[in-house]
Amino acid sequence: MPTGVHLRDVRKQLFDAAGRVLLRDGPNALTSRAVTTEADVAKGVLHRHFTDFDDFLADLVRDRLTRLADQAALLHAAAGTRTVADNLIAALTELFDPVSVALTSLIFFRDELRTRLRTGGGLPILTEARAMLKAYLSAEREQGRIAVDAEVDSLSLSLIGAAHLLFAGRRRGTLPDGKELGTMVTTVLADVLQRRLL
Structure with missing residues (x-):
């Protein structure tokens, strides 16, 4: 994702992506990379909004x-x-x-x-x-x-x-x-x- 593009409601976007990963692949597949890939955002986006x-x-x-x-x-x-x-x-x-x-x-x-x-x-x-x-x-x-x-x-x-x-x-x-x-x-x-x- 290009730098400087404003994401609307990033938390909701990440939560929705996590839900899709859980549904499709189960709890063992839920990683930060899986969530950001599913949300189609840079990995750093998650860590900008959450401590870990x-x-x-x-x-x-x-x-x-x-x-x-x-x-x-x-x-x-x-x-x-x-x-x-x-x-x-x-x-x-x-x-x-x-x-x-x-x-x-x-x-x-x-x-x-x-x-x-x-x-x-x-x-x-x-x-x-x-x-x-x-x-x-x-x-x-x-x-x-x-x-x-x-x-x-x-x-x-x-x-x-x-x-x-x-x-x-x-x-x-x-x-x-x-x-x-x-x-x-x-x-x-x-x-x-x-x-x-x-």
Whole structure:
């Protein structure tokens, strides 16, 4: 790229490029050179905006966490609409999109990245997802759509763990069958949905 050409929203351009590399080649292929090559910018561009590659990765994850916060607000607002299972299936499908699954693997295996992101324990993305589901299930419990004594934290953990296994255990670029995800969600919720009627 010629010197002196102004790049519009360089961070977004680099984050989008990183997402494409993750989708196409997986977490192991995500390097600063791969990102800048994919973004079609000089390698120095990344280092002008970030102190090092782990700083870039940390901001990439923080960008994903901002999106997750928006998703959490939408899910919370959905309490009382559709069915509880339908709301959760939609939320889990969006949560475990291929880029988020790849980022979760990256966070798990990069100690320096985990250290930079550590805010209070747990694995970033999955920790925030747990809080999102817990808040949503609490709202549904308050509306009487699940049992009044439902242990929402345990339900959230079960949903996150099972969904992560379903989404992460796939060949890159593929999603679990909708029926499989639906069966998992309804199985986890079966007791609290049934007991709300008693």
